[in-house]
Amino acid sequence: MSKRELSYEYCDQLVRDFEDVVEQPMIRKSSVYYTGVDLGTACVVLAVLDENHKPVAGAYRYADVVRDGMVVDYIGAVKVVRELKQQIEEKLNTELIYGAAAIPPGTDTLDAGAVKNVVQAAGFELTNVLDEPTAANKVLKIQNGAVVDIGGGTTGISILKNGEVVYIADEATGGTHFSLVVSGAYNMSFQEAELYKREAKNHKELLPVLKPVVEKIASIINQHIKNHNVEEIVLVGGTCCLTGIEDIITKKTGIYTHKPQNPMFVTPLGIALSC
Ligand code: ATP
Numbered sequence: 001m002s003k004r005e006l007s008y009e010y011c012d013q014l015v016r017d018f019e020d021v022v023e024q025p026m027i028r029k030s031s032v033y034y035t036g037v038d039l040g041t042a043c044v045v046l047a048v049l050d051e052n053h054k055p056v057a058g059a060y061r062y063a064d065v066v067r068d069g070m071v072v073d074y075i076g077a078v079k080v081v082r083e084l085k086q087q088i089e090e091k092l093n094t095e096l097i098y099g100a101a102a103i104p105p106g107t108d109t110l111d112a113g114a115v116k117n118v119v120q121a122a123g124f125e126l127t128n129v130l131d132e133p134t135a136a137n138k139v140l141k142i143q144n145g146a147v148v149d150i151g152g153g154t155t156g157i158s159i160l161k162n163g164e165v166v167y168i169a170d171e172a173t174g175g176t177h178f179s180l181v182v183s184g185a186y187n188m189s190f191q192e193a194e195l196y197k198r199e200a201k202n203h204k205e206l207l208p209v210l211k212p213v214v215e216k217i218a219s220i221i222n223q224h225i226k227n228h229n230v231e232e233i234v235l236v237g238g239t240c241c242l243t244g245i246e247d248i249i250t251k252k253t254g255i256y257t258h259k260p261q262n263p264m265f266v267t268p269l270g271i272a273l274s275c
Contacts, residue, residue: 012261014139014269015260018058019261019265021055021057028050034048034273035124036271036274038268040066040151041175042062042175046081047272048272049269057091061080067153069103071118074118077118096123099119099124100127101116101126101129102267103131105156106168115129134165135273136149136267137160138269139266141163142232144229145160145234147233148234150174150235150238152176152239153172153176155171155174155221156168157220167224173217179194181212182209182210185209204243214242214248218248222253231255234260235257237267
């Protein structure tokens with residue numbers, strides 16, 4: 001493993017441990033539990049850490065309650081978070097009290113209130129609301145690089161200098177465009193294409209079809225990072241689950257690009273760490 005890859009060992013191990021406890025919760029005594037609530041466009045994720053910041057449980061559900069980082073179905077969002085919370089509580093046989101959340105950078109005046117209200121209405125005592133790249137970087141620990149969050153409607157580019165977010169941009173290209181391309185190429189409805197695209201077994205076949213959109217995202221990344229000293233790029237967000245996306249982005253940007261084991265789980269774990 002190269003030195004650079006080794007620097008992601010903490011992140012990759014945390015994500016692997018989290019994947020395990022999503023399958024099978026880790027029942028062990030803890031004086032306190034910290035829950036990170038990530039309200040995504042495609043997926044709502046709850047990540048639970050124990051007093052030592054080790055993953056003990058988690059749950060996620062595909063839901064249509066948030067779009068482009070904004071809560072579009074408040075009641076639905078509360079219901080999903082409350083149900084996932086109850087599901088984990090039953091498995092751990094304990095009440096989850098403390099919860100934290102994240103919002104897309106630059107939206108604090110727009111939607112932070114709605115996100116806070118969802119987490120509180122679902123029964124958590126809200127301990128923190130931070131921006132998504134800052135949350136992700138609690139797990140990634142990048143000093144000088146970029147976190148590229150390819151979600152549903154948008155791609156967020158956050159540049160970090162000495163570990164702090166110094167520049168943010170949000171561009172209207174993301175997984176929705178991938179689904180539109182699949183829908184056109186395979187003559188499927190948008191919904192069918194969306195589901196087809198999420199299946200890992202279809203990724204090899206889909207990559208050449210989706211390559212032009214991935215290249216467009218890479219050129220957007222290039223535009224935003226060109227005036228910064230970006231040493232590495234890390235991909236997070238649901239769309240980065242596409243197998244092989246990281247190779248196209250590495251090639252087009254010429255910058256080492258790391259994709260965590262599961263790009264959807266980095267931000268919720270970072271939120272839980274901030275709780
Ligand atoms: P937005 O940019 O719209 O605010 P978000 O950051 O909330 O989005 P995510 O939940 O991170 O969104 O990602 C949503 C996108 O990820 C959707 O387009 C979805 O189809 C895509 N996606 C989710 N899982 C997979 C998968 N396994 N393979 C490919 N794409 C996936």
